[in-house]
Amino acid sequence: MKTVELSIMIIYLLFLIGLGLYSQRRISNSGSGVDDYYVAGRSIGTGVNSLAMLAALGSGGSFMAGAGTIWNLGFPFLAWMTVGSIVGFAISSILVAKPLRQSRKFTVSEFINDRYGGAFFKMAIPIVIIIGSAMYLMSQMTAGGLIASYVTGLTYEWGLIIIVLVFIFYVSLGGMLAVTWTNVLQGAMMVFLIAAIIFGAITNLPMPWSEFVVSATNENPALGAVGVTVPIAAYIGAFVTWAAAVCVTPHLVMRIFTATDVRSAKLSLNISMLIYGLLMLGAALIIVPFIPLLGTSVLESHASDMWMLLIADQFFGPVVMGIITAGIMAAVMSSTDALLLAVSSAFAYDLYKGVINPKASQKKILRVSMMFTWVIGIVVMLLTLNPPAFLIVLYTAAVGFMVSALFSPLVLGIWWKRANRTGAIAGLVVGATSFFVSFFVLTLPYNSEILVSLPLSLITMMVVSKLTEQPSQEMIDKMKDYHSDPSLS
Template structure:
């Protein structure tokens, strides 16, 4: 997709916004510690922590991908909203408080401490790196599309330009602590996303004060135009496929390494739980808004008798929040605000993911296995090199992205759900789980996740049941079974670990 012309006002807004994040980060930077290692900073209250969780969560998949899926599939896309928000409910119930009590800062650290196994730690670090790479591909696709809209280059040129800007931002963010000030980041992004939506709703003659609740009449009108194709349940897929996708995204959310780390550093158990609740609320503000963009775009087309073919609609989907502003007649600078919100969210997510992946390589692989005598400065240099290598790999994969932004992201969630989620849940709640079960479970989860790309073609009975974006409905029960079975036929974990779980993690 090629957009014509350099757009000065969106480019200027983007530059000023990213600069504001860097300046704010400079003033709020936590002294001591490296961006490549988790640092427990001072508490900012549960509301601020919830905003930080939401900021950490907001990405191109949230601002672009959700609207794109709704634009294409209507009701079916609710599986993404329910899955990505419902996952935090799982975290709240199953993991948040217990992870805080366990006291480890990263997923690999938890795995090694809980299972007393460097091999399990290595495997979990590799999984964390793969998740980061897949997740980043989706973010880079969004960056490439929006840079193409702003600067008028073709997608590949825009992707390369965006990758260069991302790496520059990562370097500056690390130096200035920009990704520490996530409350400010969230406030800017949500305002940039909601205010233009209010203007769009007003221009479309719908209730605009709270457009997230006021676009019901738009759905009714769209149902008449499309004979229910976007509002009827399961018009695009069956109930089993819908449930499989929602379940996969829920367990994937609860297993994502960069999400889990938010609860390791909460000041206390109460704050860990309330932070999740506020995080769900702040994330919900975004997820209530993205579908409205898609519906307003479809209404605009329907009123003009425009019925895009399937391929055109698919190419449009990932950029529909920007195109909705253009079609409905927003001023260019206001549409540029929407684009800036998506870019800033993608930049923040890429920064966090690449640092998470690079940290896993530098500390969990390089320091723990290759060079145990390495100093922290050596580990940081390795992490910076790993960041660059990972960014280059992501660019190569994003040149020809394998799907929509939301679909690519869902694969990362499927991997997290099939591997890390069972390891955490059983590790917390069943003291008999041992390192053999954990390793066997993670390997099984990897096999299930990637076999979903080809196994349904070989076994027709699996079509509609096993899919790359929704494999956890089969994978998670299988991994639980493997972990339990292997743990029961192999020696139990050390007694001190079982005692620690009983006395510390589950203490009233």
Template structure:
């Protein structure tokens, strides 16, 4: 067990749980508990929301699995995917931000239901699509959480998954979007900190110039920089289109628009987070991927590709910094997991239960249903994640 790393992560997790308890108390004493639970009171500022959006998108698949996926699938694939997500942010700021924020709704299905005059099919179908799609995405984040917990505690992947999944479920079920927003601020800041730290460390530890180092790595692994070797060229276009459209419609990202103070703030938040995300993802990929070639074949075979970033960091940092990095990667995982859990619970409790099954349900019943659903969905996905697909990035791109 890595005691220093474990201690840092425990303090981080306790902080998230305390935020959940604080948010629960605030919601329970508020007359606008539903707005607080699902939209964080609609008063999140531009800078705070930019960090929260960055945290929601910057998942375990982005920051933890990126370098390993690039080594296996090639830089062109991840580059097209990342550029697609950047384009998606711009489209969302132009096409989605203003109508959603000005609608005064709290969920995407509620907005669409109002937009199309209460169509019964839309009222039922949209929440179901959100539940299924977000559930698959959530499974990839659960896997990342299990891997990082296993790394710092020495537990098996399965027990690491169970431990961290219960933490995810606990603080989301207590505090909803209010708790998610405050934890996302910390998570977004941690993600920027560890990425910049890795940038600096990689530059310091370059054995030669970066260009020569990359060429050497590409010689060891010809698929690293070639086009069409591991993924058909049409697959690159598919990754681009998928992410350019996904950002505009992915519920756990779009829900952040409802939390903005106004439409202008929502637009700015999307574009600021777009710039930061693009720089961090592309920089992290191009700087860290060549270091994978320095590992022996035995190391690469004994560790899942989603763990290789941690191996790179471990070769450059001591225990204290590794604890911070592990907490930062955990933050990336938690930030997407909590947003996804909230998107699913709101689809079930607010859109299906209150919107279709029991329209007369009061605030107390709706919030109680959200809590119950969060636990049920969280545990079901946790069980499914005990035997997940191999690549995190591919898992949530193709689902």
């Protein structure tokens, strides 16, 4: 057991629980409980939202598992993925930030249902979000379990159970208000984490950096080679997935809904893009060459997703390592808490209120949301007791599924007047189905399924919309409101 590191971790987790209790009390006393719970009262400023967006995207996969993934799958694979994420922030700020923020909706599902109407989307979109977010949650919970095991000395399974129960507890209490406040802290901690490890790596270079990189590539010739560890289709698929992800992934889109206005939403997206790109680039270029120095026995006895933490352990004492461990946990928690909230809102707000009980009171909706947070959290935790390989690959597949199903109805619904309900239904069904067939039936390279499913979804929606009845004038007027009504921002 690492006593100092564990003590710092416990203090951090107790603070989060306290913040959840405070948020719950504030929401209970507020006249706008649902607004506070799901979109933090739409009052989050640019600086705060930038850190929160960074925290929501920066996860156990990207920051903790990145070094091991680069070593096993090559730098080109992660580079394409990271560049895709950076491009995704810019695309989102252009394509969806203004319409989504001006719509005054709470969720992606509510926005799409408002655009097209009908009962189908009230059922289908929450199901897509629950399935995709549950897959994403598995990767984050795995990382949390590994960290808890590292600091406590307990088995991975017990570490997972302990840390997941803490995650669920504070998210179920405080909703987006608690998630936003903790994400700001987590975003700041992630910046400190990566900066500290990069600084430690630079001050402990065993030789000039250029020679060190060459030495690492001699140890692992596939490190910088293109198409050796995975086919080039995997690079392109990872890029496309993350370039489209920020437009539709619920736990990222929810941050747009929390912004004070359209300009703040766009600025937050672009500031997050710059910080995220710099952190990932620094981590990849400076930290990865240290991996061979861990030794073969260490590398073989620890999951590759733990290697960055083991490298940092070579540079710092217990106190700094405690802070760094808390920072890595912050990266994990920042995605986990936002995902849990996205899933609970998909069920409670979109499915329960939208379909099962449209007359449900605010108090009832919040109670159902809290209960479902526990249900989905525990179910995913049980599935994660047997952890998947390569966290980044898993959560990219989860995002790919949601992009395949939701990108066409959302983006075409914003920008194409001819998009209608029938076409959107066809696009969603074909996108989701073709992704699952590609993932489970066909033998395709990592994360390349989206290269099949997304074009099929787009083409299907456009063709079906063209061949069926034009949207009503009411629908077209709604589109104009999304783009041009400044009073809603």
